[in-house]
Every structure is written in structure tokens, then in C-alpha cells.
Amino acid sequence: xxxxxxxxxxxxxxxxxxxxxxxxxxxxxxxxxxxxxxxxxxxxxxxxxxxxxxxxxxxxxxxxxxxxxxxxxxxxxxxxxxxxxxxxxxxxxxxxxxxxxxxxxxxxxxxxxxxxxxxxxxxxxxxxxxxxxxxxxxxxxxxxxxxxxxxxxxxxxxxxxxxxxxxxxxxxxxxxxxxxxxxxxxxxxxxxxxxxxxxxxxxxxxxxxxxxxxxxxxxxxxxxxxxxxxxxxxxxxxxxxxxxxxxxxxxxxxxxxxx
Amino acid sequence: xxxxxxxxxxxxxxxxxxxxxxxxxxxxxxxxxxxxxxxxxxxxxxxxxxxxxxxxxxxxxxxxxxxxxxxxxxxxxxxxxxxxxxxxxxxxxxxxxxxxxxxxxxxxxxxxxxxxxxxxxxxxxxxxxxxxxxxxxxxxxxxxxxxxxxxxxxxxxxxxxxxxxxxxxxxxxxxxxxxxxxxxxxxxxxxxxxxxxxxxxxxxxxxxxxxxxxxxxxxxxxxxxxxxxxxxxxxxxxxxxxxxxxxxxxxxxxxxxxxxxxxxxxxxxxxxxxxxxxxxxxxxxxxxxxxxxxxxxxxxxxxxxxxxxxxxxxxxxxxxxxxxxxxxx
Numbered sequence: 001x002x003x004x005x006x007x008x009x010x011x012x013x014x015x016x017x018x019x020x021x022x023x024x025x026x027x028x029x030x031x032x033x034x035x036x037x038x039x040x041x042x043x044x045x046x047x048x049x050x051x052x053x054x055x056x057x058x059x060x061x062x063x064x065x066x067x068x069x070x071x072x073x074x075x076x077x078x079x080x081x082x083x084x085x086x087x088x089x090x091x092x093x094x095x096x097x098x099x100x101x102x103x104x105x106x107x108x109x110x111x112x113x114x115x116x117x118x119x120x121x122x123x124x125x126x127x128x129x130x131x132x133x134x135x136x137x138x139x140x141x142x143x144x145x146x147x148x149x150x151x152x153x154x155x156x157x158x159x160x161x162x163x164x165x166x167x168x169x170x171x172x173x174x175x176x177x178x179x180x181x182x183x184x185x186x187x188x189x190x191x192x193x194x195x196x197x198x199x200x201x202x203x204x205x206x207x208x209x210x211x212x213x214x215x216x217x218x219x220x221x222x223x224x225x226x227x228x229x230x231x232x233x234x235x236x237x238x239x240x241x242x243x244x245x246x247x248x249x250x251x252x253x254x255x256x257x258x259x
Numbered sequence: 260x261x262x263x264x265x266x267x268x269x270x271x272x273x274x275x276x277x278x279x280x281x282x283x284x285x286x287x288x289x290x291x292x293x294x295x296x297x298x299x300x301x302x303x304x305x306x307x308x309x310x311x312x313x314x315x316x317x318x319x320x321x322x323x324x325x326x327x328x329x330x331x332x333x334x335x336x337x338x339x340x341x342x343x344x345x346x347x348x349x350x351x352x353x354x355x356x357x358x359x360x361x362x363x364x365x366x367x368x369x370x371x372x373x374x375x376x377x378x379x380x381x382x383x384x385x386x387x388x389x390x391x392x393x394x395x396x397x398x399x400x401x402x403x404x405x406x407x408x409x410x411x412x413x414x415x416x417x418x419x420x421x422x423x424x425x426x427x428x429x430x431x432x433x434x435x436x437x438x439x440x441x442x443x444x445x446x447x448x449x450x451x452x453x454x455x456x457x458x459x460x461x462x463x464x465x466x467x468x469x470x471x472x473x474x475x476x477x478x479x480x481x482x483x484x485x486x487x488x489x490x491x492x493x494x495x496x497x498x499x500x501x502x503x504x505x506x507x508x509x510x511x512x513x514x515x516x517x518x519x520x521x522x523x524x525x526x527x528x529x530x531x532x533x534x535x536x537x538x539x540x541x542x543x544x545x546x547x548x549x550x551x552x553x554x555x556x557x558x559x560x561x562x563x564x565x566x567x568x569x570x571x572x573x574x575x576x577x578x579x580x581x582x583x584x585x586x587x588x
Contacts, residue, residue: 002359002360003329006360006361010356010359013354013355014344017347085346089341089344091342093304093338097331097334100307
């Protein structure tokens with residue numbers, strides 16, 4: 001059987017020696033931080049224009065994570081390319097000839113890439129939070145307030161899980177283009193639109209991004225939104241179930257199909 | 260020793276590999292020959308456990324491929340030249356492969372040197388020419404210093420210098436006692452490198468023989484002659500009990516005799532000869548005859564999309580037209 005530490009080391013070499021890793025993760029960081037900072041500034045200057053209901057439910061933590069809606073897309077690209085480039089380059093045949101135990105191969109790759117995405121996500125989360133609070137000034141909050149630390153760490157977990165979900169989908173579809181073509185519109189448009197359409201939102205709130213992103217809210221009905229029927233950690237659990245399903249599906253495809 | 264037993268692969272209703280059984284013995288170059296689409300690449304992918312067989316098994320020194328703990332040290336394979344990540348340098352592509360099988364990092368530079376890619380080791384492999392990609396693939400195959408090496412169409416798309424280099428490399432590796440299994444659709448190429456021959460067509464085994472026996476059995480020798488008194492010559496040959504075939508240019512071809520005998524026969528009958536020569540059919544023709552029934556993609560006369568019976572008058576050029584077909588089958 002293949003030596004797991006050896007395969008982990010090999011997968012780490014694969015990740016650090018392609019430029020797409022650097023630019024997708026850098027974009028995820030920069031976009032989330034910059035957009036969160038910008039929208040925090042905007043909220044500060046227009047705070048007086050908010051309705052009373054919005055002011056009562058104002059969630060400075062969640063506002064600082066507004067950039068996640070775009071930043072997560074770069075995480076999607078990272079996750080998809082980590083797996084998809086094996087298929088688009090033909091490297092998958094070399095990789096599987098070297099490590100024929102497909103579970104060892106796939107889960108080593110996912111472990112290394114997922115850990116990297118989690119670390120980048122946590123760094124992004126903390127930087128985004130502190131810059132966002134600085135931008136909000138008097139309307140901001142502090143890391144010591146109840147549930148705020150949970151939301152900040154949760155933002156990092158969210159980014160890591162988005163990357164893992166994308167890796168699972170890319171393993172199932174065996175194509176970067178196809179995976180991006182489905183995941184990008186889904187996270188950027190479909191999920192967002194359905195989440196604001198009556199009736200459809202009853203289903204949409206169980207989508208991975210909708211359920212998982214609730215962990216970034218300190219006020220459950222932030223900005224007068226609807227309160228979800230689950231707690232933030234339950235929401236994260238729902239997202240984790242989606243991730244497990246995608247990874248198991250990916251593994252079954254990899255195990256059954258010809259490389 | 261590789262043992263292939265009853266190996267079968269179906270893609271839907273199509274049978275790509277049909278109950279194939281053979282052995283690849285150590286210390287010799289075994290050629291794996293067949294027309295395009297015969298199932299060579301599929302067979303090789305199943306040997307490496309990349310494609311899952313519909314039936315039968317492959318054993319390498321008695322083990323299934325996935326039971327090998329560090330397979331790169333056991334079998335080195337070149338399947339297609341571009342099975343590397345183009346955005347990664349040649350060195351790093353080999354490095355991650357070496358690390359996965361706990362091969363010392365120093366081997367990476369060694370094999371890059373062996374294949375002559377040291378100068379471009381730090382360059383991204385997507386800029387490589389076909390020949391350089393092929394060399395990188397061979398470097399990957401040699402990385403684990405394996406006892407068994409498998410090359411799928413290694414000379415495809417190479418320039419004469421590259422072809423020469425690969426031939427010598429394979430011979431040198433076999434001389435070190437390694438098992439070499441190399442596929443090709445070119446008989447002429449096999450004749451130069453292989454000691455043993457396995458021929459398949461439409462996934463079925465057609466021949467499993469030593470190269471020397473194959474040449475002995477399959478290269479037809481005959482005598483060719485031209486004469487202005489063709490009809491008298493023909494009668495004289497018939498009278499001598501010899502069978503005569505008329506060639507396209509009006510010459511006569513006679514099996515089962517020698518130029519000396521026929522020359523003397525002509526002299527006895529006082530017939531004039533314009534040409535008399537001993538001929539030997541090429542191995543290429545022998546191979547083509549053997550596989551004619553099983554060629555999957557025939558060229559049709561009348562250009563692309565032409566419908567009708569396959570024209571076999573000039574089989575030679577048909578091969579060249581199919582270099583890229585059937586590779587993915």
C-alpha cells in the first residue's frame with residue numbers, strides 16, 4: 001500500500017508548484033478583504049438612512065463579511081482547479097499509476113488542499129473582520145463580544161468547506177470547465193436569487209452556501225432578514241453534509257470510472 | 260513477468276479487448292503490435308489498473324497492480340507524452356511523482372540527465388515539443404529504476420534522431436535484464452527492436468511468437484520475371500509445375516522456386532528474359548495480411564465520407580492516414 005505521508009508530501013508539491021494556487025487564493029483573500037472593507041465604509045456613511053428595523057438588527061460582523069459573496073468564487077476556482085487540472089492535463093493517469101489506491105490518492109489531495117484553503121480562509125476571516133470594524137468605526141463591534149469570535153472563525157471554515165465542496169464536484173464531473181460552469185453561476189446567481197424568492201427560499205436556505213454562511217451572522221435576523229430555522233452551527237452542519245456528499249460522490253466516480 | 264489472462268474490456272456493446280491472454284517475459288523486448296484501434300492502449304491501461312477490466316486479470320510477478328506498494332519502482336510506463344501538468348516545470352512534475360513513491364529526490368536530476376532534458380528542467384512542460392514531452396514521459400518511466408518498462412507508441416511523432424535514441428535506449432534497458440513491453444502499429448519499427456512479438460487485432464490475439472519465427476513464417480519469398488514471350492513463359496512454368504501470379508505491371512511472380520531454376524528453365528525453352536530477380540515480401544505486408552480482417556478503420560477510396568467497399572489495392576498509404584484514430588478507444 002502506498003505510504004500516506006509520501007502521498008501527502010507529493011500532493012503538497014503538486015499544489016505549491018502551480019501558479020493557479022497562488023492567484024486563486026490571493027484573489028480569494030484580496031476580494032473578500034477589500035469588498036468587506038468597502039461595504040463597511042459604505043454602511044458607516046449611510047447608517048442614518050437605514051430603516052429602524054435594519055438599525056435594530058444591524059450586524060457589524062456580518063457586514064464586514066459582505067465580500068464573501070465574491071471571494072468564495074475564487075475559492076471555488078481553487079478547489080475546482082486542484083482536482084480538474086489532473087484531468088485536463090492528463091496527469092491523472094500518471095498520478096493513478098503511481099498511487100493506484102484511489103482513496104489514498106483522492107483523500108490525500110483533498111486533505112492537503114482543504115487544509116490550505118482553511119488556513120487561507122482563517123487568515124482572510126480575521127483580516128476582513130478587523131479591517132471591516134475599523135471601517136465601521138463607532139458602529140463596529142469587537143472580537144470579545146458574544147458570538148463574534150465564532151462568526152470570524154466560522155468565515156474561515158466556510159471558505160474551507162466551499163473549496164472542499166468544489167473539489168468533490170470537480171471529482172464527480174472530471175472537468176474544470178464543466179465544474180466551473182455549474183458552480184460559479186450556482187453560487188453567484190442561482191442560490192442568491194432563489195434565496196430571495198418566496199417559496200423557493202424555503203428550499204434555498206438548505207443550499208450549502210446559504211446554510212453555511214449563517215455562521216458569519218451574530219444577529220440571527222441580521223439587517224431584518226428572515227431568521228433561519230437552524231442555529232449557526234446547525235447551518236454549518238448542513239453545509240458539511242453537502243461537502244461529505246460531494247466528496248463521497250467524487251470518490252465513487254473515481255473508483256468506478258476508467259482514468 | 261507480466262501475465263495477462265482472459266483480459267476483456269467492453270465499452271457498451273463494443274468489445275475493445277477480447278479474452279486476451281499472453282505473458283511478457285523478462286530480459287527481452289516484447290513488441291505489442293496491432294493496427295490502430297486494436298486495443299493496445301486499452302490493454303496497457305488495464306495493465307496499470309487505470310481502466311477497469313470487464314473480465315480477466317493482469318498479474319505482475321503474481322500480484323495485482325494495486326497490490327504493489329510503490330508501483331513506480333516496479334513498473335515504469337509511458338502512456339502518452341502529455342500526461343503531465345503543463346503549468347509545472349519538468350523537474351517539479353517528476354518531483355511530485357518521486358515523492359509519492361518515496362524515490363530519492365536525486366533520481367529526478369539523474370533521469371532528466373539520462374533523457375537529455377537537464378537544460379530545460381526548470382521550464383514549464385507545456386512549452387515542450389512532442390519530442391521533449393516524450394522524453395519527459397520516458398524520464399518519468401525510468402524514475403523508479405523499475406524492472407519492467409512499458410511504452411505505448413514511443414516513437415509516435417518523433418524525428419529520426421529521437422526514434423534512433425528511443426530504439427537504442429530500449430535495447431540498452433533490455434540488455435540490463437529488464438522487461439520491456441512496447442506497443443506500435445508499425446511492423447518495421449518492431450522488426451528493429453523487438454525480440455518477441457504479440458500481435459492483436461480487434462482486441463483478439465493473432466500471434467504470440469518470437470520475432471525470428473515470425474519473419475521465418477511470414478515473409479513470402481518469390482521470383483519475379485519479365486519476358487517479351489510472356490505466354491510461352493507461362494506455359495513453360497506451368498509445365499514445370501510452378502504456380503504463376505501476374506503482377507500489375509505485367510511481370511510474373513513465381514512462388515516456391517529459385518531464380519536459378521527458373522533461369523535454367525527459360526534457357527531450356529529458349530525464351531528471352533528481360534528481368535529475373537529474387538524477391539522477399541516485407542514484414543509490413545505480412546503483418547498487414549495477418550490483420551487485414553481485423554482493421555477497424557479502413558480508408559475508403561473517394562475521399563472523406565466516401566461510402567463503399569474498402570479499396571485494398573494499395574494498402575500501404577492507408578496506415579499513415581490513421582495515425583490519430585482509435586487512440587482513445
